[in-house]
Amino acid sequence: xxxxxxxxxxxxxxxxxxxxxxxxxxxxxxxxxxxxxxxxxxxxxxxxxxxxxxxxxxxxxxxxxxxxxxxxxxxxxxxxxxxxxxxxxxxxxxxxxxxxxxxxxxxxxxxxxxxxxxxxxxxxxxxxxxxxxxxxxxxxxxxxxxxxxxxxxxxxxxxxxxxxxxxxxxxxxxxxxxxxxxxxxxxxxxxxxxxxxxxxxxxxxxxxxxxxxxxxxxxxxxxxxxxxxxxxxxxxxxxxxxxxxxxxxxxxxxxxxxxxxxxxxxxxxxxxxxxxxxxxxxxxxxxxxxxxxxxxxxxxxxxxxxxxxxxxxxxxxxxxxxxxxxxxxxxxxxxxxxxxxxxxxxxxxxxxxxxxxxxxxxxxxxxxxxxxxxxxxxxxxxxxxxxxxxxxxxxxxxxxxxxxxxxxxxxxxxxxxxxxxxxxxxxxxxxxxxxxxxxxxxxxxxxxxxxxxxxxxxxxxxxxxxxxxxxxxxxxxxxxxxxxxxxxxxxxxxxxxxxxxxxxxxxxxxxxxxxxxxxxxxxxxxxxxxxxxxxxxxxxxxxxxxxxxxxxxxxxxxxxxxxxxxxxxxxxxxxxxxxxxxxxxxxxxxxxxxxxxxxxxxxxxxxxxx
Numbered sequence: 191x192x193x194x195x196x197x198x199x200x201x202x203x204x205x206x207x208x209x210x211x212x213x214x215x216x217x218x219x220x221x222x223x224x225x226x227x228x229x230x231x232x233x234x235x236x237x238x239x240x241x242x243x244x245x246x247x248x249x250x251x252x253x254x255x256x257x258x259x260x261x262x263x264x265x266x267x268x269x270x271x272x273x274x275x276x277x278x279x280x281x282x283x284x285x286x287x288x289x290x291x292x293x294x295x296x297x298x299x300x301x302x303x304x305x306x307x308x309x310x311x312x313x314x315x316x317x318x319x320x321x322x323x324x325x326x327x328x329x330x331x332x333x334x335x336x337x338x339x340x341x342x343x344x345x346x347x348x349x350x351x352x353x354x355x356x357x358x359x360x361x362x363x364x365x366x367x368x369x370x371x372x373x374x375x376x377x378x379x380x381x382x383x384x385x386x387x388x389x390x391x392x393x394x395x396x397x398x399x400x401x402x403x404x405x406x407x408x409x410x411x412x413x414x415x416x417x418x419x420x421x422x423x424x425x426x427x428x429x430x431x432x433x434x435x436x437x438x439x440x441x442x443x444x445x446x447x448x449x450x451x452x453x454x455x456x457x458x459x460x461x462x463x464x465x466x467x468x469x470x471x472x473x474x475x476x477x478x479x480x481x482x483x484x485x486x487x488x489x490x491x492x493x494x495x496x497x498x499x500x501x502x503x504x505x506x507x508x509x510x511x512x513x514x515x516x517x518x519x520x521x522x523x524x525x526x527x528x529x530x531x532x533x534x535x536x537x538x539x540x541x542x543x544x545x546x547x548x549x550x551x552x553x554x555x556x557x558x559x560x561x562x563x564x565x566x567x568x569x570x571x572x573x574x575x576x577x578x579x580x581x582x583x584x585x586x587x588x589x590x591x592x593x594x595x596x597x598x599x600x601x602x603x604x605x606x607x608x609x610x611x612x613x614x615x616x617x618x619x620x621x622x623x624x625x626x627x628x629x630x631x632x633x634x635x636x637x638x639x640x641x642x643x644x645x646x647x648x649x650x651x652x653x654x655x656x657x658x659x660x661x662x663x664x665x666x667x668x669x670x671x672x673x674x675x676x677x678x679x680x681x682x683x684x685x686x687x688x689x690x691x692x693x694x695x696x697x698x699x700x701x702x703x704x705x706x707x708x709x710x711x712x713x714x715x716x717x718x719x720x721x722x723x724x725x726x727x728x729x730x731x732x733x734x735x736x737x738x739x740x741x742x743x744x745x746x747x748x749x750x751x752x753x754x755x756x757x758x759x760x761x762x763x764x765x766x767x768x769x770x771x772x773x774x775x776x777x778x779x780x781x782x783x784x785x786x787x788x789x790x791x792x793x794x795x796x797x798x799x800x
Contacts, residue, residue, distance in 0.1 A: 201238070201358050201359065201360050202317060202319055202320060202321055202358075202359045202360075202361065203241060203317070203321070203356050203357065203358060203359070204227070204229060204315065204317050204321045204322075204323050204356045204357065205317070205354075205356055207277055209243075210243070211243055211305035211306060211307055211352075211354050212306075212307045212308075213305060213306045213307065213308075214243065214245040214275075214305045215245040215246075215247055215248070215303050215304075215305065216302070216303065216304055216305070216306050217247065217303060219302040219303075219304075220301055220302040220303060221301075221302050221337065222298065222299065222300045222301070222302070222337070222338060222339045222782070223298070223299060223302060223304065223335055223336070223337050223338070224296050224297070224298045224335060224336045224337075224338065224341065224342055224343075224344040225242070225296060225297060225298075225299070225304055225334070225335050225344060225353035225355055226257075226294045226295060226296030226297075226334045226335070226344040226353070226355055227294070227295055227296075227323055227332065227333070227334070227352070227353070227355040227356070227357075228259070228292055228293070228294050228323070228324045228328075228329065228330055228331070228332045228334065229292070229293060229294075229295065229321060229322060229323050229324060229357060230290055230291060230292055230293070230321075230322050230324060230329075231287055231289060231290075231291075231320045231321055231322075231359055231361075232289060232290065232319075232320045232321075232322070233289050233320050233361055234286070234287065234288055234289045235286075235287060235320065235359055235360050235361040236284035236285060236286055236287065236359070236360045237256055237264075237265070237284065237285050237287055237293070237295070237357050237358065237359055237360075238281055238282065238283070238284040238285075238358050238359075238360055239254075239267075239279050239280055239281040239282065239357070239358035240254035240255075240256060240267075240279070240280060240295050240296075240297060240355065240356070240357055240358070241277050241278060241279045241355070241356040241357070241358065242254075242277070242278055242297045242305075242353075242354060242355050242356065243276070243277055243278075243305045243354035244272065244273075244274075244275055244276060244277070244278050244305075245275050245303055245305060246274050246275045247301075247303040248299055248301060248302070248303040248304060248305075249301050249303075249755065250299060250300035250301040250757065250784070250786070251268065251269075251298075251299075251300050251757055251759055251782060251783075251784045252268070252269040252272070252278065252280075252297050252298065252299050252300075253266065253267070253268050253269070253297060253298045253341050253782075254266065254267050254268075254269065254280050254282075254295070254296070254297045255295075255296050255297070255298070255341055255343075256282075256285055256293065256294075256295055256296075256357070257293065257294040257295075257296065257343055258292075258293055258294075259291075259292040259293060259294065259329060259330060261294075261343035261345075264285045264293075265282045265283070265285045266282070266341070267280045267281070267282040268280065268725070268759055269297075270725055270727065270759075271727060271728075272727070277356070279358065281358065283400055283407060283432075283434075283440075284360060284434065284440065287359075292324065292329040292330065293357075294334065294343070294344070295355050295356065295357045296334070296343070296344050296355060297355055298340075298341045298342075298782075300339075300781065300782060300784065304353055304354075305353065305354045306351050306352065306353055306354070307351065307352040307354070308349050308350075308351055309349060309350050309351070310333065310350060310351060310352030311323065311324070311325055311326040311332040311333050311350040311351070311352060312325065312326065312350050313325050314328065319361075320359060320361055321357070321359055323352075326347065326350040331345075331346075331347035332347065332350070333347050333348070333349075333350055333351040333352050333353060334346060334347050335347070335348070335353065339781065339782055340782065341782075367390075367433040367434060367435045367440065367441050368390035368433065368441060369390065369433060369441040369442060369443050370387040370388060370389055370390065370399065370414070370431055370433050370441075370443045371387065371388045371390065371443065372386075372387055372388040373385065373386075373387045373429070373430070373431055373443045373444060373445070373446045374386050374387070374446060375429055375446040375447065375448035376448065377448050377449060377450045377451055378417070378630045378631060379450075379451075379454050379630040379631035380421070380422075380423035380424070380450050380451050380452060380453045380454045380455075380631075381419060381420060381421050381422075381423070381450070381454075381630075381716050381717060382417055382418065382419050382421060382630045383417070383418045383421060383427065383429075383448040383450065384415065384416070384417050384418075385401065385415060385416045385417075385418065385429055385431065385446070385448075386414060386415045387399075387414050387415075387431050387443060388414065389414050389433075390433075398410055398411065398412045398433075398434055399411055399412070399413075399414075399416075399431050399432060399433055399434070400431070400432040400434060400440070401416045401418070401429065401430075401431055402429065402430045402431070402432065403418060403427055403428070403429055403720070404427060404428050405428070405430075408429075408720075416431075417630075419717065419718055420716060420717060420718040420719045420720045421450050421716070421719075421720060422450065422716065422719065422720075423450050423451065423452050423453040423454075423716075424449075424450060424451065424452050424453075425449065425450050426447055426448070426449045427447065427448050427449075427450070428445055428446075428447050429445060429446050429447070429448065430442055430443060430444070430445040430446075431443045454631050454632070454633075455633065455673075455714060456566055456597075456633065458511070458531055458566075459531075459633055459673060459674070459714055460711075460714055461710055461711040461714065462484070462511065462710050462714070463673070463674060463706050463707060463709070463710035463713045463714055464484060464485035464511065464513075464531065464635070464673075464674035464675075464676070465482070465483060465484060465485060465674065465675050465676070465677075465702075465703045465706050465707055466478065466483035466484060466485035466486050466487065466510070466676055466677070466703075467483060467486065467487075467676065467677050467678075467679050467689075468487050468488055468637065468676055468677065468678050468679070468680065469487075469488045469489065469490050469491070469680065469688070470486065470490070470679070470688055470689065471490050471501075471688055472497070472500050472501045472504045474688060474689055475501075475504050475505060475508055475510070476504075476508060477689070479508045479509070479510070480700075481696055481699050481700045481703060482699070482700045482701075482703030482704040482707055483510070483703055484509070484510065484511065484703075484707050485510060485511050485512060485513070485531065485674065485676070486505055486510050486511075486512040486513070486514070487512065487513045487514070487534065487676045488513070488514055488515070488534060488537070489501050489514050489515065490688070495518065495519070498517075498518060505529065506529055510529065511529045511530070511531050512529060512530060512531060513530075513531050513532045513533075513534050513568050514530070514533070514534055515533065515534055516533050516558060516561075521533070521558055521561045521562065522561050522562070524562065524565065525561070525562050525565075530565070531566065531568075532565065532566035532567060532568040532597070532598055533558055533565055533566070533567050533568070534567075534568050534569075534570070535551055535554060535555070535567060535568065535569040535570075535595060535596060536551070536554075537570050538570060538571060538572040538602070539551055539569075539571075539592065540571060540572060540575060540583050540584040540588065540589070540592060541572040541575055541580075541583050541584075545583075548588065548591035548592045548594070548595065549591075551569065551592055551594075551595035551596075552591075552594050552595040553595075554595065555567050555594070555595035555596065566597040566598055567595070567596050567597050567598070568596060568597070568598040568599070568600065568635075569592065569593070569595060569596035569598070569599055569600070570599075570600045570601060570602060570637065571584075571589065571592070571599070571600070571601040571602075571625075572601065572602065573601035573602050573603025573617065573618075573621040573637070574603055574608075574609070576589065576601050576603075576621055576624055576625070577603070577617060577620050577621055577624055579603075579609070579617065586624075586627075586628060589628055590628050593628055593629050593632070596629075596632070597632060597633075598632055598633045598634075598635065598673075599625050599628075599629050599632050599633075599634055599635075600625070600634065600635035600636055600637060600674075600676070601621045601622075601624075601625060601636065601637065602636075602637030602638075602678065603617050603618060603621050603637070603638075604638070604639035604643070604655075604678065605617050605618070605639075605663075606639060606652065606653060606654070606655040606659055607639045607641065607642055607643045607645070607648075607652050607653065607654055607655055608639065608643060608645060608648065608652065609648070609652070610648055610651050610652045610653075612653075612659065615659060615662050615663050615666060615748070615792075616666065616748065618636060618638055618663045618666045618667050618670075619666040619667060619669065619670035619731070620670075621636060622634055622636055622667055622670040622671055622672050623670055623671075626670075626671060633673040633674070634671060634672060634673060635672055635673055635674035635675065635676065636667040636672040636674075636675055636676070637675075637676050637677070637678055638660065638663040638664060638667060638675060638676075638677055638678070639655050639660070639663070639677070639678055640655060640660055640677045640678065640679050640691050640695055640699060641654055641655075641678070641679050641680065641681060641689075641690035641691045641692075641695070642654035642681060642690055643678075643680070643681055643682055643683070643690075644681050644682070644683045644684055645682070645683060646683055646684075654690075654692070654695075655695075656695075657694050657695050657697070657698035658698075658750075658791055658792045659792065660677075660695060660698055660699070660702075661698055661702060661792050661793075661794065662746065662748060662792030664702050664706075665702075665744065665746045665794045666731065666746060666748060668706065668713060668733070668744065669731050669732065669733040669744055669746055670733075671717045671733075673713075673714060675706065677699065679691050705772070705773060705796075709742070709772070709796070711737055711738075712735050712737040712740075712742050713735065715735045715736060715737050716735070716736070717733065717735070718733055718734055718735075719734070719735070719736050721736075721762050722734060722736070722741055722760070722761060722762030722763060723760070723761045723762060724743045724745070724758055724759070724760050724761075725758070725759040725760075726745060726756070726757070726758050726759075727756070727757070728748075729747060729748045729749035729751075729753070730745055730746065730747055730748065730753070730756055730758075730789070731745070731746045731748050732744065732745045732746075732758065739800060740798055740799065740800050741763060741798070741799040741800055742772075742796060742797070742798055742799075743758065743760070743769070743785075743796070743797040743799070744794065744795075744796050745758055745787075745789075745794070745795050745796075745797070746792070746793070746794050747789035747790065747791065747792060747793045747794075748792065749791065749792070750791050750792070751791060752788070752789065752790050752791055753788065753789045754788040754789075755786055755788065756786065756787055756788070756789055757784050757785070757786050758784065758785040758786075758787070758797070759783060759784050760780065760783045760784065760785065760799075761783060763780070763783065763799050763800075764800070766780050766799045766800055767779065767780050767781075768780055769785060769797040769798060769799045770797070770798045770799075771787075771795055771796065771797060771798075772796035772797070772798055773796065774795070778797070780799070785797060
């Protein structure tokens, strides 16, 4: 028997992280296969993960499964965030194992290229502590495999090969964690619930918490709160929280329940996803209609009563819906207007000069609501201040105060034309996330850039965004949950230009506006509903929806580089074997729940299933 000391106190593996197979890549087989190892532990403990050695050509999806010696599944998980090569690990809630009892750890690879050492298991291998990989013929064969596209218990063996599958074992030795207490649940919108609990002051070993929804793992956190998203409206959910430590020991709290309210989405947004420009004059409205805009936000400043009436009449005749100031004669004139989505508060009140206080915004909100309690009121913030890139104006508590004066919220941020930060397009999604954290029960929208602005603090160093950058910002906002996207086409300075977009930008605007407009009913559904899920690796971003019996997966390449062979791992899609790529006149196969596709820079693919 060969022995090594593989680990110190705490979690153990059979082989050390520096161990390298003799043959890292068996390149004569490129099909799907299950590969496994039989092992025992000298003492009882838990298995909290599975490892395998990967070469750069072993691509595709990898699924880990822990079995007892008869093939009963004890745990299963899909690897994510893999490195190009070396040992890969996926963790799952700890599974208790008995001493001197045989188990099988296996992984399934879709593309072969596995690693091997021949004749390895003609004797057993011990890590010098508790774990032993058994010799072939001890309580079954070792170095097991089984060909096939599906995950299955490997039962075949050849030449006593070692295929380099490993486990993460936790021996009881730490102080078991104490259960958290005072578990509280609150529905914070029709789609989200917030859970809070109190950590035990006597628990020095607790390192995290598993959150279970209806007895199914919903997520993991190291803190004492968790926001669960993608819920259905008017539905009851049962939650429990399990404290765990580094030894795989755990303790469960008592449970709590949360019932979500009816859908918070207002009726005029349920099947309508607003896309359109800011502050455009009457003379340009028909041009924006031709580019696919279905909504307008804010009228140009200083309109006379006649021009105001003409702007509204023209917008109505072109089929626009709009967000604007109340009628300047009296807000009561707006009662019953079907195309008026919302009244709009003063823009960027927290950074205006002079600053408009939160109390003034709330007072204005209350005044308008006295005129028409059913009319929504929207409020736009300075996105740079909101995400603390332009600090000193308003902290999150301050923003929460402002939000008392709005039913809908949005922010504007322009990384390229306003900040000369082309590598910070993700600020758009960050802005949406921040507003949802402050107002989860309000529709959140987003302003993005489309033109050169000639800003005095930025000048020529700030360029116009490219169509590619616009596309990336547009779908980044949507993937993060925006319920509408507006664009800022103006050049505000020297000279002022209402529409400073280029022909190439206009073409991209038209494409993305029409896509979002057509999919409006889909996009306004529950964001990332539970029951299905999609997982991607950076730099891809993903979101999904259910609508009318179909499942939609939105995947964005949030980078400037083309990405080929990218995998989208899907769950909850039934037996679907292909997806239609919306707007691209093609389909892609779904193999073992995985889509593999190529992405151009800041490309968006929308997959429709069923």
